[in-house]
Amino acid sequence: MGLRQKHLLSRRHFCLCCMTGGAFAATGGWLTPRQAFAEARGIVTLIKDSAASSPVTAYKLRGNVSVLEGSGGNIAVLAGPDGKVLVDGGISVSRPQLTKTLSGLGAEPVTYLINTHWHFDHADGNEWLHAVGAKIIAHENTRKHLSEIQRVEDWDYNFLPSPEGAIPSEVLSTNRTLKLNGTSLELKPYKPAHTDGDLSVTFAELDILHVADTYWNGIYPFIDYSTGGSIDGMIAASDANLAVATDHTIIIPGHGKPVSNKSELNEFRDMLVDIRDKVEALKKSGRTLEETIAAKPTAAHDAKWGQFVIDPPFFTKLVYEGV
Numbered sequence: 001m002g003l004r005q006k007h008l009l010s011r012r013h014f015c016l017c018c019m020t021g022g023a024f025a026a027t028g029g030w031l032t033p034r035q036a037f038a039e040a041r042g043i044v045t046l047i048k049d050s051a052a053s054s055p056v057t058a059y060k061l062r063g064n065v066s067v068l069e070g071s072g073g074n075i076a077v078l079a080g081p082d083g084k085v086l087v088d089g090g091i092s093v094s095r096p097q098l099t100k101t102l103s104g105l106g107a108e109p110v111t112y113l114i115n116t117h118w119h120f121d122h123a124d125g126n127e128w129l130h131a132v133g134a135k136i137i138a139h140e141n142t143r144k145h146l147s148e149i150q151r152v153e154d155w156d157y158n159f160l161p162s163p164e165g166a167i168p169s170e171v172l173s174t175n176r177t178l179k180l181n182g183t184s185l186e187l188k189p190y191k192p193a194h195t196d197g198d199l200s201v202t203f204a205e206l207d208i209l210h211v212a213d214t215y216w217n218g219i220y221p222f223i224d225y226s227t228g229g230s231i232d233g234m235i236a237a238s239d240a241n242l243a244v245a246t247d248h249t250i251i252i253p254g255h256g257k258p259v260s261n262k263s264e265l266n267e268f269r270d271m272l273v274d275i276r277d278k279v280e281a282l283k284k285s286g287r288t289l290e291e292t293i294a295a296k297p298t299a300a301h302d303a304k305w306g307q308f309v310i311d312p313p314f315f316t317k318l319v320y321e322g323v
């Protein structure tokens with residue numbers, strides 16, 4: 001493991017989405033599939049080990065909604081007499097810290113878990129949360145991906161099917177509203193964006209919006225082409241998020257600083273559009289991926305967005321794939 005990877009792994013809310021980026025940075029070039037696979041296996045273990053010792057921190061938002069940081073993607077919690085409702089379940093090795101932090105938000109058990117999408121750093125906690133009584137709800141494509149062997153090309157990694165208890169028991173493909181703890185939770189599928197199973201969750205009366213991995217606050221996002229994601233889908237999802245948010249809305253991003261707002265989201269959207277246009281122009285002029293990366297189409301944004309695991313070359317590759 002290179003110094004850079006050690007540095008990255010010491011930071012919070014890194015995720016499995018980042019394996020190839022780290023592999024790229026550590027070697028200064030693309031790994032062969034065999035090397036990348038070995039590297040990826042190592043990083044999965046490192047992520048689990050690191051999550052196992054990371055604290056899980058709760059930030060109170062509005063009403064009885066909090067956001068938890070420290071176990072994979074940002075987790076929203078709605079507490080109350082109907083039991084706790086979680087939006088995403090983090091990484092399973094964080095169970096002790098997550099259990100402790102959740103108990104600080106009230107004595108009720110977790111009764112519902114909504115998966116924003118199938119990725120490991122959001123759904124790995126499904127099995128234990130189901131075992132303690134949570135009913136799992138997700139997009140129908142999330143259930144499909146969790147049920148099958150799933151190959152993520154950009155990670156050069158194969159995920160095995162999840163155990164039975166981790167599979168969502170209730171799925172949706174159109175908007176659906178749950179009334180729990182005096183709050184309306186609006187579950188809305190996106191068109192394919194980060195994956196083909198992304199859901200947003202709105203806590204309607206409280207004006208809080210969890211936008212899943214369609215938004216990474218202050219860092220370049222991963223885009224999972226293996227399960228239907230694309231740069232254009234990410235931009236369309238950002239536009240959809242901006243259309244429903246106001247200056248009063250608290251926005252919970254999938255990754256990055258866990259409490260955000262419309263103006264920060266707007267910067268994210270503008271960054272995506274600018275880089276997309278630059279990469280598209282380079283690709284259309286006949287540049288290869290390597291030449292496009294060498295032209296540094298992300299340069300104007302790297303100081304702000306490129307300081308995390310999806311580094312400028314890897315993000316350029318993700319955009320290049322989709323234009």
Ligand SMILES: [Zn+2]
Pocket residue numbers: 017117119194213
């Ligand atoms: Zn993800």
